[in-house]
Amino acid sequence: MLWGFTPEQLQDPDKVVEYLKEKCCGYSKETQLTALCWALATIYQTLLDSRQHHPERENTPTGPAAEPKDQPIPVSVAPTHKKIYTRKPVRLVKDDDELGPSREQEEEPEPEVITRSLSLSELRDMRKDFSCLPGEHIITWLLCCWDNGASGLELEGREAKQLGSLSKEGGIDKAIGKKAQALSLWRRLLSSVRERYPFSEDVICRPGKWTTMERGIQYLRELAVREMVCYDPDNAQLPTDPDEVQCTRPMWPKFVQSAPSSYANSLAVIDWKSKEAPTVDEVAGRLRQYEESLSSSLVLAVEKLSQDVRQLKEDISYSPPAQTRIAAVRSKRFSAPERGYGAYTP
Template sequence: GADRHCLFTQIVRTYKTSELQEIVKTFRQEPGEGVLHWLVRVWDNAGQTVLLLRYELQQLGVMAQDAQVRAEMANPPNPKGANGQEEESPSLYRWLMGAVDTAYPSAGELEAQVGPWKTIAEGVQALRQLGMAWAVSMGGMDGPDDMPVTKFTKAALLRTAPDELKPSLLAVVMAADGRVGELAATLMQLETALAGARPKAVRAAKGQRNQGQAGQGVERGELRVPRRVLWFDLLQAGVPREETDRKPTANLYKRWMQLPASKRSTGPERERTVEPNKPAEPSASLAEWQLPRPY
């Protein structure tokens, strides 16, 4: 009956202190890392699957380097679901999106944080950050790749582009009328055409953080395949978008490794090199962190 329903909705699993510390370690904003870059990384690392009660989120303020966001995390507004009701245990991603939205209520103010870039690969990251700015302003329920490409997004992307790439970018960007993820895929095709070669797996410089790439859980210095390459190759191979969007990087990697070598951007000659260093699977504790949804 009603009493039983009420009982179930109140039974939620809370985190141990050690687990909260692990969440901070996994998702903290790095010194000098912009808010939008941070949010994209939280999204790519499946921060939308880590469900938190309000008082737990309040203990995680240390993960934010941005003083305004950290202040909002101390007294965060409860994110609302699609039905307009406050969620009991929103995801870390939703909590952070709400805190950023309160700290930076203007999408334009967030967009201004996206600085100049030099390569198309960096341009794709800039584009996704611009998409994230709009995701924040639209309630924070979706990721950056699902945001529409607006005229403001186009203007900001072209404004921050290097002069030598603007002639190549202009027609592609101005013709875009879909979503950020689709334009990102188009830009990657342009990168391939301009470079005369398909994207390669990237080796992170030892001791340096390789920002914006897939498999952030992999130790520094290991060979990794950028998430954007995994995503693009899967789409090109005919995998439906609903099976790639919002999925953890480790899941995308598994699907990617099942593709024929000819369908993978790293090429057959890199297959054995990439395999031993695939992105780390989410730890068991991360899976356990997910709180049960109310019945």
């Protein structure tokens, strides 16, 4: 049984449900349930098609002024200007009593780099900003560290050791200060998690379903961080930013599975037409555009229609066929005389 709906038809859920009842009437229970499943899938496909085509024509960029306004929003970006590991250039000047222009000519052409170690108060602030919360998954914690500016903080091994237990896992915390040279905290965190969990399948992302698109985008970014855990740290061609990681085909089904039912059916049919997978940042932009382009009235209509169709499926599943009920009535009508004649003996 083939179905076809228009967005205008979906605006009236009651009429659509009556139409489905009329079309399914007279078929077996299995056929009716299968037809309703296909009808619901077609409804979601119609919703997706109507959202994908029209917004693209209306929002086609025409120049620098048309750049997308929606950019990925960090969860909670902590100030990092007080925590950055600094290297101060100092120009050496001869210590004499001569004054005048000749003094400027005696400055060294190449600056000498002096390293300033972080103070105890700065380390204490870093420990507060980058500590894993109780019950927080490792990947969620890593993404929060990135959003809090871990890539802009350089630490030597002895300083990293003073941060204490950041991840609340001994194997990871011990590896954070393993390398003595100055490295960014972000690189130290990734390498320490990689050493503790050499396979990405061993790292658990947040379970459960997200309820808003922004939470869904955050989960997609967590999947990107999970991919980065297995990256080669010495490969300069690989991205260090989770938003620049490509959204691979194995990542997308996991994202769809975490989506609520109102999104999952539409997201499941999305396919990337280009050979090269888009980045997480690009996918996030499309998801936000999809969310904003959804007409509230159409969404409410589809949600009500989905509930009505599910209720119709339940009614069909648990109610006996009409012929069975008619046969039962007939058996009751003739059962009394038959019992009476059966009991009579001349």
